[in-house]
Amino acid sequence: MELKTLTYLVVGASFALYIGIAIWSRAGSTRDFYVAGGGVHPIANGMATAADWMSAASFISMAGMIAFMGYGGSVFLMGWTGGFVILALLLAPYLRKYGKFTVPEFIGDRFYSRTARVVAVICLIICSVTYVIGQMKGIGVAFSRFLEVDYGTGLLVGMCIVFFYAVLGGMKGITYTQIAQFCVLIMAYTIPAIFISLQLTANPIPQLGLGSTLTGSDTYLLDKLDLIVQDLGFHEYTTDFRLSGLNMFAYTASLMIGTAGLPHVIIRFFTVPKVRDARSSAGWALLFIAILYTTAPAVAGMARLNLMQTIEPTAGEYLVYEERPQWFRNWEKTGLLEFEDKNGDGRIQYNADPAVNEMVTIDNDIMVLANPEIAQLPNWVIALVAAGGLAAALSTAAGLLLAIASAISHDLLKGMIRPNISERSELRASRLAMAAAIIGAGYLGFNPPGFAAGTVALAFGLAASSIFPALMMGIFSSRVSKEGAVAGMVAGIGVTLCYVFQHMGIMFIPSTAFLGDMSPNWFLGIEPNAFGAVGALVNFAVALLVSRFTAPPPASVRELVEHIRVPAGASAAQDH
Amino acid sequence: MNRRPEDQPDALRPLVDLAPVADFLRRTLPFQDLPAAELEQVLAALRISYHVHGSTLLADAPEQGLRILRSGAVDLRDRDNTLLDRLGEGESFHLGGLNAGGDEVRAIVIEDALLYLLPDAAYQRLRQRNRPFDRYFSSQRSRRLRRAARYQPAPNTLLQDLRGCMSTDLLTVTPGDSLQTVARAMTARRVSSALVLEGDRLQGIVTDRDLRTRCVAEALPVSTSIAAVMTPAPETIDADSTLFDATLQMTRRGYHHLPVTEDGRLTGMITSSDLILARQDDPVYLVQHISRQDGAEGIRDLLAGLPQLVLQWHQAGMRAQQVGRILTAITDAVTVRLIQLAEAELGPAPAAWCWTAFGSQGRAEQLLGADQDNGMILADDARPEHAPWFAALAHKVCDGLDLCGYPYCQGEVMATTDSWRQPLAQWRETVRRWTDTPTPAAVMRVSIFFDLRAVYGDAGLCAALQDEMLHRASRNSIFLAALAANALDRRPPLGIFRRFVIERDGEHRDAADLKKRGVMPLTDIVRLHALAHCVTAVNTEERLQTLASERHLTIGDSRNLADALHCIQQQRLQQQCQQVLRGAEPDNFLNPRGLPTMAREQLRDAFTIIDQAQAALRLTYRAGLD
Amino acid sequence: MWLALRRLRWARRVAASPLQACWREPLPGRRCDWRALSFLVCDAEMSSLDPRQGELLSLGWVTVAEGAVQLGTARHQLIASEHGVGQSATIHQIHDRELAAASPPAAAMAALLQAAAGKVLVLHHAPLDLAYLNRLSRQLYGASLLLPVVDTLALERAQRERRGSPLTPGALTLQACRAHYGLPDHGAHNALQDALATAELLLAQIARRSAGGRFTLGDLR
The missing domain is CATH 1.20.120 (Four Helix Bundle (Hemerythrin (Met), subunit A))
Known part of the structure; x- marks a missing residue:
């Protein structure tokens, strides 16, 4: 069957599956009143959490980043895995004990101030919208490829689908839909990786394949890759360091602590009734996430190798443009891959030197989607990858959009501006807010501030600079006052936003960047994507400083803070 | 000579001058959120008309527009005389709009009605100008439903409050008055009781029977002050209570007179003869008989006719929520009687306790076929050795309820289950556990449990538990x-x-x-x-x-x-x-x-x-x- | 008929006054159906129940035409007082302060007459209000109002007596009459609100007695 038809079929089938589950669970008879005992099994909940967690950035973009950044791309692996652990161990148990379902609720209550709550809501909205931009980029890439249209059109189609998906309500939260999404995306990720690994190294496990020798030779895969990329003047793949040690550290830290501030993930820890179940489903989620995250470097390395070998089949012998493979032609249609014959020899020179390089555009985000095509895998595998990319983007985008809509309509509109609004109007406002968020994110997604993973890193940086410190100080210090917290959050996110905007343009419009996006202009050589960590430090410093000079929190709050740090079992034990 | 235009030096200030009308409109739904300026225009355009019972408003009448019922009730019927809707005070209808489909809808006044008419021109202008107002009328949904639910036919006599039937023309005397003065006053006023007041405060009540049994039979001198023979600190009833409540209270305690108070102030008196009229085919008798049964079997036999009774009430036009209240009152009565019987058998309670109803009984929303949801709260000073008494009582009552047609709860939400029969402190701990670990099972229990109401015993225990639970849950x-x-x-x-x-x-x-x-x-x-x-x-x-x-x-x-x-x-x-x-x-x-x-x-x-x-x-x- | 003659007698005295303008409109016919008539339902608040001592404090009126109260015609006129409100202020909720913004009696009267032209005046307990109004009219124009008048209280009394129902004291107050017709509580006590309440009462009385049929001005008196 032709690839295009097949892709339509597989993507359509996966959508039919999600919608079918939604309709089935809506229409099916509700569970009996006294029967339900167990709830969702931790493994199932772990899968759902993993589907929430793994966004288009993880699925589509991360391997692409690693492929082109080499080992430097590992910041994502370390940051996001570490972030999940921090969230699960350091924050979630305490927040749960405090008894507040959402982060703004916690901040508003702990810092006994509506202002703090509103500031937290606004910070969350900023982070979430940025996050959605990243998802939009991923969705745009996926749709443009499989509809074979340019990126802009693909993005527009994606926006519509996301809107209907999120608005047709209920579809998101049903755990089984998310489990299905997880299954689709993990299969879509690992199956091609296994195929390629078999092809290249005869080892079916990609993680091991990456460290093995190539089929029919004694050369290790990575050595070969190093050799090729260095030939073309790129950095050595295996030792490529992202700019500087400090930057690597800041980048990782920013991703790690930013995780805490993202609303849709933390809530997953509270939807499980028992602490023990929450812990074990977090464990399962980590395992499921690890499947993808450990596969990513292998996918990246092999994809890079395949790409290089396609363009330069034998050393010094470049591919003739007219003989380029079908995938090359298809991606050219999206505008995400461009060739410009600078020396007029009709061959594709790919080189680190921009003067010689003829691959003028090669978008990192296409790597995962193009990978099976480059490796000439069967058509159904390629179709599966498209479905997986969409599943990843949709599951996360829908969750975020629902959270944004609720924050705007409930926390801001009903909570602050018009308390007397009727439920109907509130619902209408939430849909409008969602549409606005999609349009806003889509608009910014036309001109994204980076690759999907980079944009998501920005979102994490913003969360790291605003929400994480407030949560930490809220839990671990009884001294921080409302003034301190508000000042801290404002300062943290303000500094980070300013830094990002001055280097990447106001609202990411490149022409408005007053300081260029180049390393000489960076503060201590830290790139904007990684600046969240610095913002967090500013936040801590300002908050602690301001708290010193303002009245301490009321006694009741201080007691509560002391109380939540006693482990849950201990207080029960003391009662008897 | 030309007539002068009607511009007065003092023009109409609708919102001030017509404040009662404006207030009324503000309480009705579509007008509730109208900006002041537009409300003024509505007021100035309104026409008020009065329609007697039986008159009909047709769609082709010369005056058309939105009609708002200020008082009375109206039926909307279509060409086939099918009842489409029944409207009551504060509701509105627009015959033109209803007839858009050519249904020949007409309005028939079923209780003399005072109607406000917003003429079509003004109505349409307002719809054009005010979007929420327009939306209210274009969204069929809430309107249709509201029409169906809001109107209530003449409330069942039993559920009327006492103001309608109590006597307000009271004979009051002071504690210092002599027997003779009081007796003379009672004779002169031809009343059977007098209320003894000191200042504003009700000190006691004296009735014909008191004069007979405590004075004449004892041969007290006529100069004895009335304070010596009155029943001091008599029970009173609030004017908001229903006739049903009053009857219940009087028949249970064997009173014939009940002073009625409002906000603690004496406003009237209700006597057993006042209630005679309301006594036909009513559940009061049922409740009264229940409280006289000596065993669960007797109660079961009494309740056998309950479905038929519900049928009668329904046919008499009683609304579901009223039926729910009465059925709950009957369940309460059964429960109380079974408890009394059990207590008579087991001896007095060793500690304070409270029988609580949960779920639909707790909410007073029972319909037929409800199962039992109940529990017991024991005071914290109940000792372990008291446990058998409470367990025995619980079993007797729950078995009795089952026998009477309230089947055992499948989810074991019953006083017979140990975890639903605990001292207050343990209940608090249970609530804490539920709120900290809201497993689906806990949440389901909780949702029955949170609708709790004291049926018998120390209601303070129930209130304390409710307080704890609200405090924990809300934060x-x-x-x-x-x-x-x-x-x-x-x-x-x-x-x-x-x-x-x-x-x-x-x-x-x-x-x-x-x-x-x-x-x-x-x-x-x-x-x-x-x-x-x-x-x-x-x-x-x-x-x-x-x-x-x-x-x-x-x-x-x-x-x-x-x-x-x-x-x-x-x-x-x-x-x-x-x-x-x-x-x-x-x-x-x-x-x-x-x-x-x-x-x-x-x-x-x-x-x-x-x-x-x-x-x-x-x-x-x-x-x-x- | 009789009114027309009396008006003729006083016509010269009131020349060029608002009263004359009012009289110029033809008198409503006695056989006229009530729906074709216009009524001006009026209520006055005064500082005393004795017309010789008290003075008018405020006037409120509203038109009933085509069988319905025309709410847009409602007017409330506070009248400037010479002696202050005195003790009845508590009943009428009028305070000297508010009266400062009031119109002089002549202007109020002129406004009333203009509204009343060609209409039947309706009052609850007409004798008292009329005494005040006529006294003021005589002071201003030298003649009584000479308007056709319907008294809802008298109407109610006649109705009850005809049916032989005993009259207890207080049964004919505006509030009690309204309650008798199932009309809602009309709440506060000011001239316009009372006038409006009276107008609704009038509609109810007519509706009950006419039973939907023809009902003339003659039947009302």
């Missing part, structure tokens, strides 16, 4: 989120495009479960709001009222939910009555296809309102997720 939004998940779990039986979803197979093929998919989700929603805002009321309607008056819900939302509840409960009652008529066992399954179009649409509207309230719940308590 724990993770728990509220779990409750919300539970409330969202049972969706109304509407599929995509608002089609009815019915059971596909099994015993109840093609039917929708009105209880599980209508009443329960709605009750869950209201309970959740009530818990989140520390509302102590447990009756759904009272909760809604409190939520609206404390501004946690808008008046419109609160009314929509109340109307939806009434509508579903009414269908449920009707269905049960038909089942009783057929001789079948009453249940909660209804096939929507069997309903007349109007009723089906109303039911659909009610479910749509629940659906919407669930969406709002998701936004409020689950941050918009799932």
Whole structure:
């Protein structure tokens, strides 16, 4: 069957599956009143959490980043895995004990101030919208490829689908839909990786394949890759360091602590009734996430190798443009891959030197989607990858959009501006807010501030600079006052936003960047994507400083803070 | 000579000069949120007319526009004389609009009605100019439902408050008055009792019988002061109570006179003869007889006729919520009697305790076929050795209830279950555990448990527990989120495009479960709001009222939910009555296809309102997720 | 008929006054159906129940035409007082302060007459209000109002007596009469609100007695 038809079929089938589950669970008879005992099994909940967690950035973009950044791309692996652990161990148990379902609720209550709550809501909205931009980029890439249209059109189609998906309500939260999404995306990720690994190294496990020798030779895969990329003047793949040690550290830290501030993930820890179940489903989620995250470097390395070998089949012998493979032609249609014959020899020179390089555009985000095509895998595998990319983007985008809509309509509109609004109007406002968020994110997604993973890193940086410190100080210090917290959050996110905007343009419009996006202009050589960590430090410093000079929190709050740090079992034990 | 135009130096200031009319309009739904300037124009355009019982308003009358009922009631009927709707005070209708489909709808006045007419020109202008106002009239949904639910036919006599039948022309004397003075005054006024007042405060009551038994029989001198023979500190009843309450109180205690108070002030008196009129085919007798039975069997025999009685009430036009209240009062009476019988057998309680009702009995919303949901709260000074007494009592009462037709609770929410019969301190601990670890099982228990009401014994224990639970629940939004998940779990039986979803197979093929998919989700929603805002009321309607008056819900939302509840409960009652008529066992399954179009649409509207309230719940308590 | 003659007698005296303008409109016919008539339902607040001592404090009126109260015609006129409000202020909720913004009696009277032209005046307990109005009219124009008058209280009394129902004291107050017709509580006590309440009462009385049929001005008196 032709690839295009097949892709339509597989993507359509996966959508039919999600919608079918939604309709089935809506229409099916509700569970009996006294029967339900167990709830969702931790493994199932772990899968759902993993589907929430793994966004288009993880699925589509991360391997692409690693492929082109080499080992430097590992910041994502370390940051996001570490972030999940921090969230699960350091924050979630305490927040749960405090008894507040959402982060703004916690901040508003702990810092006994509506202002703090509103500031937290606004910070969350900023982070979430940025996050959605990243998802939009991923969705745009996926749709443009499989509809074979340019990126802009693909993005527009994606926006519509996301809107209907999120608005047709209920579809998101049903755990089984998310489990299905997880299954689709993990299969879509690992199956091609296994195929390629078999092809290249005869080892079916990609993680091991990456460290093995190539089929029919004694050369290790990575050595070969190093050799090729260095030939073309790129950095050595295996030792490529992202700019500087400090930057690597800041980048990782920013991703790690930013995780805490993202609303849709933390809530997953509270939807499980028992602490023990929450812990074990977090464990399962980590395992499921690890499947993808450990596969990513292998996918990246092999994809890079395949790409290089396609363009330069034998050393010094470049591919003739007219003989380029079908995938090359298809991606050219999206505008995400461009060739410009600078020396007029009709061959594709790919080189680190921009003067010689003829691959003028090669978008990192296409790597995962193009990978099976480059490796000439069967058509159904390629179709599966498209479905997986969409599943990843949709599951996360829908969750975020629902959270944004609720924050705007409930926390801001009903909570602050018009308390007397009727439920109907509130619902209408939430849909409008969602549409606005999609349009806003889509608009910014036309001109994204980076690759999907980079944009998501920005979102994490913003969360790291605003929400994480407030949560930490809220839990671990009884001294921080409302003034301190508000000042801290404002300062943290303000500094980070300013830094990002001055280097990447106001609202990411490149022409408005007053300081260029180049390393000489960076503060201590830290790139904007990684600046969240610095913002967090500013936040801590300002908050602690301001708290010193303002009245301490009321006694009741201080007691509560002391109380939540006693482990849950201990207080029960003391009662008897 | 030309007539001078009617511009007066003092022009009309509608909002000030016509304040009562403006206030009334502000209490009616579409006008409630109208900006002042537009309300002024409405006021200036209004025409008031009065229509006697039986008169008819036709669509082709010269005066057309929106008619708002200031008082009275109106039936809307179509060409075939089918009753479309019944409207009461504060509701509005527009014959032109209703006849857009050529249905020849007309309005028939069934109680003398004072109507405000907003002439068509002004009405249409307002619709054009004010979007919310327009939306109210274009959204058929809330309007149709409201019409169905709001109107209540002349309230059942038993549920009238006391103001209507108490005597306000009271004979009052002071404690220092002599017997003779009082007796003379009573004779002169031809009354059988006198109230002894000191200043404003009611000191006592003296009746004919007191004069006979305490004075004449004892040969007291006529100069004895009345304070010596009066019944001091008599029981009183609040004027807001119903005739039913008064009758109950009097028959139980054997009183013939009850002073009526309002805000603690004496305002009247109600006597047993006042109640005689209201005594036909009413549940008071039933309750009274229940309280005289000596065993569960006797009570069972008495209750055998209950379904027939419900049928009668329904046919007499009693609304579902009133039936619910009365059925609950009967259940309470049965429970109390069974407890008394058990206590008589087991001896007095070794410690203070309270029998509490949960679920629909707690909310006073029982219909036929309810099972028992109950528990016991013991005072903290109850010692382990007292446990057998309470267990024995619990078993006797629950067995008795089962015998009387209140089947055991499948979920073991009964006083016989150890975990539902605990000292207050342990109850508190249970509440803490539930709120900290809201497993689905805990949440389900909790949702029955949170509708609790003291039926017998020390109500203070019940209040203390409720207080604890409200305090814990309201500040724990993770728990509220779990409750919300539970409330969202049972969706109304509407599929995509608002089609009815019915059971596909099994015993109840093609039917929708009105209880599980209508009443329960709605009750869950209201309970959740009530818990989140520390509302102590447990009756759904009272909760809604409190939520609206404390501004946690808008008046419109609160009314929509109340109307939806009434509508579903009414269908449920009707269905049960038909089942009783057929001789079948009453249940909660209804096939929507069997309903007349109007009723089906109303039911659909009610479910749509629940659906919407669930969406709002998701936004409020689950941050918009799932 | 009789009114027309009396008006003729006083016509010269009131020349060029608002009263004359008012009289210029033809008198409503006695056989006229009530729906074709216009009524001006009026109520006055005064500082004393004795017309010789008290003075008018405020006037409120509203038109009933085509069988309905025309709410837009409602007017409330506070009248400037010479002696202050005195003790009845508590009943009438009028305070000297508010009266400062009031119009002089002549202007109020002129406005009333203009509204009343061609209409039947309706009052609850007409004798008292009329005494005040006539006294003021005589002071201003030298003649009584000479308008056709319907008294809702008298109407109610006649009705009850005809049916032989005993009259207890207080049964004919505006509030009690309204309650008798199932009309809602009309609440506060000011001239316009009372006038409006009276107008609704009038509608109810007519509706009950006419039973939907023809009902003339003659039947009302």
